[in-house]
Every structure is written in C-alpha cells, then in structure tokens.
Amino acid sequence: MMILALIILTIPLFTMTVGSVFEGGQLTLKWFLEVIQDEEIQAAMGRSVVVAIVAGAVSTLLGLIMAFGIEKYSFRGRSLLQFLSMVAMLLPELVFALSLLSWFVILRFELSLLTVGIAHVTFSISFSALIIGSRMLQLDTALEDAAQDLGAGEVLVLRKVLLPQLSGAILSSFLICLILSFDDFLITFFVNGVGQDTLPIRLFTSTKMGFSPKYNALATMMVFVTSCVAFLLLSLGMRQSKKNHIR
Amino acid sequence: MRTARVGLSAWIPLIWFFTFLVGPILYLVVLSLAKKGLYGGVDWVFQFSNYERVANQLYLEIFLRSFQMALLTTLFVLILGVPLAWSIATLKGAWKKICLFLVLAPFLMNLVVRVYSLKYLFSYDGPVQFLVRVFGFQLDQYQLSQNQYLVFWGMVTTYLPFAVFPLLVAFEKLNYDQIEACEDMGASSMMTLWKVILPQVRPALASGSLMVLVPSFGEFLIPDMLGGAKTMLAGNLITEQFLKNRDWPFGASLSVILILLLGLCAYFIHRWGRIRV
Numbered sequence: 001m002m003i004l005a006l007i008i009l010t011i012p013l014f015t016m017t018v019g020s021v022f023e024g025g026q027l028t029l030k031w032f033l034e035v036i037q038d039e040e041i042q043a044a045m046g047r048s049v050v051v052a053i054v055a056g057a058v059s060t061l062l063g064l065i066m067a068f069g070i071e072k073y074s075f076r077g078r079s080l081l082q083f084l085s086m087v088a089m090l091l092p093e094l095v096f097a098l099s100l101l102s103w104f105v106i107l108r109f110e111l112s113l114l115t116v117g118i119a120h121v122t123f124s125i126s127f128s129a130l131i132i133g134s135r136m137l138q139l140d141t142a143l144e145d146a147a148q149d150l151g152a153g154e155v156l157v158l159r160k161v162l163l164p165q166l167s168g169a170i171l172s173s174f175l176i177c178l179i180l181s182f183d184d185f186l187i188t189f190f191v192n193g194v195g196q197d198t199l200p201i202r203l204f205t206s207t208k209m210g211f212s213p214k215y216n217a218l219a220t221m222m223v224f225v226t227s228c229v230a231f232l233l234l235s236l237g238m239r240q241s242k243k244n245h246i247r
Numbered sequence: 248m249r250t251a252r253v254g255l256s257a258w259i260p261l262i263w264f265f266t267f268l269v270g271p272i273l274y275l276v277v278l279s280l281a282k283k284g285l286y287g288g289v290d291w292v293f294q295f296s297n298y299e300r301v302a303n304q305l306y307l308e309i310f311l312r313s314f315q316m317a318l319l320t321t322l323f324v325l326i327l328g329v330p331l332a333w334s335i336a337t338l339k340g341a342w343k344k345i346c347l348f349l350v351l352a353p354f355l356m357n358l359v360v361r362v363y364s365l366k367y368l369f370s371y372d373g374p375v376q377f378l379v380r381v382f383g384f385q386l387d388q389y390q391l392s393q394n395q396y397l398v399f400w401g402m403v404t405t406y407l408p409f410a411v412f413p414l415l416v417a418f419e420k421l422n423y424d425q426i427e428a429c430e431d432m433g434a435s436s437m438m439t440l441w442k443v444i445l446p447q448v449r450p451a452l453a454s455g456s457l458m459v460l461v462p463s464f465g466e467f468l469i470p471d472m473l474g475g476a477k478t479m480l481a482g483n484l485i486t487e488q489f490l491k492n493r494d495w496p497f498g499a500s501l502s503v504i505l506i507l508l509l510g511l512c513a514y515f516i517h518r519w520g521r522i523r524v
Contacts, residue, residue, distance in 0.1 A: 001330040006349050008327075009404050013353065015374050016364035062260045069257025077261055084264040090457070091268075092465035092509060094482050095275070095502045098489055102278055102499065103271035122267045125260055183357040185468060190489075200359040207363055207472070216367060219360045223352075226360075230352040234344070 013223060020216035031217035041202060041218060048182055048199040051113055055120035056178035062121065063128020063173055064166075068158075070129065071136045085126040096123065097190040104191060112193040119191050120181040127180065128173040135169035136162075172236055175229055183226070272506075279500035289495055297500035306484070310504075313481035317464040320402040324410045324459045325452070327403065332414035336421075354408035362401050362472045369397060397473040402463050409462075410455035417451030453520025460516070461509050481505060 021027055035041055069075065070082060088096075097119070104115050139162070147161045163170075185200040192201065199222065206215055279297055282290040300306070335346045353361060367373050421444065429439045467482035485505065488498030 001327060002334040002346075005327040005331040005407065006346065008400065009353050009407060010349055012364035012368045012404075013356070013361065016367050019367060019374070062263060065256050066260040069260070073257065075257060078257070081257065081261050081264070084261070084268060088264065088268055090461055090509075090513060091272075092461060092505060094465040094467055094485060095506055096268075096271075098485065098498065098502055099271035099275040100267065101489070102495060103267075103274050106274060118267055122263070125263070129260075179355045183355070185357070185359045200357050203357075203359050203363060204468075204472075207359075207366065215363070219363050222357050222360050226356045227348075227352045230348060230355050233355075234348060234351060 016216050017220045017223065020213060020220040031213045032221070034214050035218045035221065038214075040197075041199075044197050044199045044202040047113060047196060051117050051120065051198065052178045052182040055117050055124060055181040056174050058117075059121045059124035059177045060128050060132075060170060060174045062125045063130075063177075064132050064170065066125060066129040067133035067136055071133050085129055088123055089126045093123075093186045097187040100187070101190045110193065111191055113196055115191045115193070116188050116196075116198070117181075119187045120177075120184060123184075123187070124177040124180050128177055131173040131176065132166060132169045135166055139165055168236060172233060175233055175236075179226065179229055275499045276503055278496055279503045281496045283494045283496055297497050298504075300497060301500060301504060306501075309479050309484050310481055310508075312479075313464055314508075316399075316402070316480060317460050320399070320406060320463045321456050321459045323399075323403045324407050325456065328407055328410040328414060328455065331407075332411045332418055335411070336415055336418035350408050350411055353404070354412075358405065358468060359472075361405060362469055365397065365401050365404075366472055393474060395474065398470050401469040401473050402466065405469065406459040406463055409458040413451040413455045413458070414448065417448040421447055450520045453516050457513055457516045460512055464509055464512075465505060 020031055021029065066081065066085065070078060100115075100119055100122075101111075103109075104111060109115060143161055143165075144157055147157045152160065183200065185204060188198050189201055189204070192198070197205070199218075203215060203218060203222075206212075278289065280293045280295065282292045282294065282296070331350070335343060335350070338346060369375050425443050425447075426439055429443045430436075434442070465482045465485075466480065467486050470480050470483055481501070485498050485501045488494045488501060492498075
C-alpha cells in the first residue's frame with residue numbers, strides 16, 4: 001500500500017523529467033536551453049521570484065510578530081487573532097481568491113503584482129506563525145527570565161535571547177512562505193494584473209495550447225528548484241530534532 | 248503572560264487580516280445579495296433571488312457531485328495515507344529520509360506542475376499512449392487523456408501529503424507502552440487498534456481529513472486540466488460565474504454556500520476529533 005502510494009505520487013513527475021531530456025531516443029538538453037532563452041519565461045520567472053521573496057519576507061515578519069503576540073502576551077483580540085489565522089488556513093482558496101478579487105475591484109485597487117503579493121502574504125502568515133510559534137513553545141523560558149532578571153528590557157530580550165534561538169524556525173518559515181508564494185496558481189490567477197503572468201500561470205496557459213517538450217523542461221526545472229528547497233527544509237528539520245534529542 | 252509594548256505590535260497582523268481577509272469575505276456576503284447588472288456590472292438591489300436560483304436541481308447536482316468527489320478523495324487519501332504514514336513512522340535511517348523526501352517534495356511542488364506531469368503521462372505524446380500504440384490497442388486518445396479517473400488520481404495525489412504529515416506526527420508520538428500492556432492483557436490486535444491506537448491518532452485523523460476535504464471541495468484546476476471540462480464541479484461553476492458569465496453576485500452567493508457547507512463539515516470533523524473514548 002505504501003509503495004503504491006509513493007508510486008502514484010511520483011511516477012508522473014518522474015516520467016515528465018525523463019520526457020524532458022529525450023528527443024527521438026537521444027539524450028539532449030536542447031529543451032532546457034530553449035526554456036532559458038525564452039524571454040517571456042524569463043520575465044515570468046523574474047516576477048515569480050520577486051513576489052516570492054517579498055511575500056516570503058513580509059509574511060515571515062508578520063508571522064513572527066503574530067507568534068510573539070499569541071505565545072507570549074495576553075491582549076484583547078488574542079483569541080480573535082487565533083481564530084482568524086485558522087480561517088485564513090482553512091478558507092477554500094477559490095473563495096479567498098474571488099472575495100479578494102471583488103474586494104480589490106470595489107476599492108478600485110488596480111490589479112498588479114502588488115495585489116498578488118498582498119494575497120500571498122495573507123494566506124502565508126498563518127503558516128509562518130504556526131512554525132515559529134510551535135518552536136517558541138519549545139524554548140526554555142529560564143533563559144528569558146534570567147535575561148530579564150539581569151535587567152534586560154523587552155526589546156533587548158527579544159533581540160539577544162529569543163531571536164537567535166528562533167533563527168532556524170524563521171528560516172524554515174521563510175522557505176515555506178517562499179514556496180507557497182512561488183507555487184500559488186489559483187489566487188494569482190484571479191488577482192493578477194493583465195500581462196503580468198507568473199511562472200505557474202505561464203505554464204497553465206501554455207498547456208492549454210498543447211504539449212511541447214519545452215514545457216516538460218520548464219516543469220522539470222520547477223520540480224528541481226522545489227526539490228532543493230524540500231531537501232533543505234528536511235535537513236533543517238532533522239538537525240533541529242537531533243538538537244532536541246541531545247538536550 | 249504579560250501585556251506590554253512589544254505585545255502591542257500583534258495588532259499589525261490583526262489589522263492585516265481585517266483588511267485583506269475579513270473585509271473581502273464580508274463584502275462577498277453583501278455582494279451575494281445584489282443583482283447582476285444588465286451589462287455584467289452589479290446592481291445594488293438587495294434581494295435573495297441568487298440563493299433561490301441555487302435551489303435549482305442543476306446546481307444542487309453539481310454541489311452533490313463535488314461533495315461526493317471530495318468525500319471519495321478523502322476516503323482514498325486515508326486508505327493510502329494511513330499505511331504510508333505508519334510505514335514512514337516505523338522506518339529507520341536512510342529509507343525514512345528517502346520516503347519523507349518523496350512525500351515532501353511533491354507536497355511543496357507547484358500544483359500546475361504536478362497536474363501537468365499527470366496530464367503529460369497520459370497525453371497523446373506521452374509514454375502511456377505511446378505504449379498503447381506500440382502494442383496496437385485501439386483506444387480513443389481523448390478518452391484516455393481526459394477522464395474522471397485522472398481527475399481522481401490528481402486529487403488523491405495532490406492531497407495525500409496533507410493527511411500524511413499530521414498522521415506521521417501522531418504515529419511517532421504513539422505510546423507504545425500502552426499497546427504492549429494491552430497485548431499482554433490478552434487483547435486481540437483488532438481490539439488494540441480500536442481501543443488504544445485509534446483514540447491516540449484520532450485528532451490527527453480528523454485534522455488530516457479536514458485538510459483534504461476542504462480544498463478538494465473547491466478544487467478548480469484539477470478538473471479543469473484533467474477532466475476535459477466534462478465534469479463540472481462546484482469550483483468550476485463558481486469560477487465560470489466570475490470569469491465567463493460575469494454574474495458576480497450569483498458567483499458570490501455560490502461561494503457563500505460553499506463556505507457554509509465547508510464550515511459545517513469542519514465543525515463536525517473537529518468535534519469528532521475531540522471526543523474522548
């Protein structure tokens with residue numbers, strides 16, 4: 001059963017990768033070259049990367065603030081914040097995309113990469129807060145208390161005690177938000193401006209026209225990038241769990 | 248718990264959520280009560296006719312079909328996901344890492360890429376149809392490249408990791424002493440499964456199913472790319488109202504119904520996950 005699950009999960013990806021490097025029975029990298037030289041793909045790639053980095057950074061920052069608020073303080077609106085972050089995670093993507101689209105339209109907010117970024121941040125914050133918050137709960141509070149006893153102010157404790165311990169979680173959160181943004185199709189599809197296709201949208205519209213090994217190559221490259229990040233995340237996680245083990 | 252200066256900054260995400268999450272949803276509800284304008288705009292006449300239209304048999308069938316699809320997807324995801332999570336949890340060393348990677352990588356991978364790869368596998372230029380031709384079978388190429396089974400395959404593989412991760416965490420935290428004690432006392436393995444293991448993984452089962460059921464109900468891309476637009480699901484129906492028919496109020500009311508239905512499902516699954524046996 002487990003083998004079957006892994007097979008149906010990976011076989012399409014695998015055959016696609018193989019399909020992208022063969023041409024009439026011969027190994028070739030020609031299609032990859034074509035992808036790299038395609039100017040429209042380059043532009044789409046650039047847009048995707050910019051949005052992903054900005055959205056990743058902003059949502060990690062907001063997620064960090066939110067995790068601090070939720071885990072360390074009690075304030076009015078705390079449970080409301082928790083509820084909203086759950087809603088943001090569970091709301092069907094489609095409904096979120098459409099509500100945001102009509103919201104931007106009624107506010108006469110011009111659809112562009114900015115609106116895409118805003119949308120990406122909104123659905124990434126909760127994931128970021130979840131990752132950073134769960135790490136925060138595992139931390140030894142004695143360190144914090146000690147620093148405060150020794151007269152460190154709140155900001156100093158934050159900067160010198162908490163943030164260094166959270167660096168791993170912050171990095172994971174950034175990577176996850178980066179991927180979430182880079183991968184997003186549906187929401188981008190609706191709130192994007194005209195002629196500002198990101199990479200997934202580019203791929204989607206081109207597959208409507210039919211198949212070409214070129215798109216196999218493009219998809220394979222995207223698979224490769226994501227696999228690298230997955231690997232990075234996994235090794236980060238393993239290191240973290242080892243550390244906890246030793247402690 | 249303290250209340251202080253730094254804590255106040257938690258207002259920033261709260262304000263963000265209000266502007267870009269609560270606002271849009273409330274607006275969607277308001278919009279669902281308006282009326283489609285003559286040329287595709289919105290007439291601000293408040294009435295309930297959009298909701299009355301949903302009661303049409305055609306739309307009800309679409310919702311029912313989507314719900315069936317989502318339930319079946321969830322069921323299959325659990326059938327495949329529980330053994331998978333169990334195996335990964337009990338594996339050791341390099342194999343564990345490899346299996347984890349094989350689940351994590353597709354999970355992080357672009358949905359379009361994944362669906363595209365599946366589409367390619369069965370497309371006219373793809374390997375499966377190539378083999379079919381080599382062996383001389385006569386098959387309609389469109390029937391093979393666009394059908395309900397492919398949609399189903401796409402859905403199950405897309406959402407499988409969503410269920411595997413919570414289950415994996417639960418299996419790894421499983422209290423083996425209890426299982427051993429139970430077996431020592433002479434319980435059958437079915438009994439152990441039912442009375443000891445199930446209660447421990449129940450919350451994970453619940454959150455796993457929720458993570459599958461909710462997005463698969465509103466899925467739009469997978470049936471669009473793999474179903475050849477033959478299978479109309481709730482997600483496609485709503486999308487068409489917005490993009491093709493330009494009937495935003497009706498699309499909004501369909502979305503509101505979708506949220507309500509899913510909220511109901513979420514509530515029941517959540518409650519089931521919390522029950523103590």
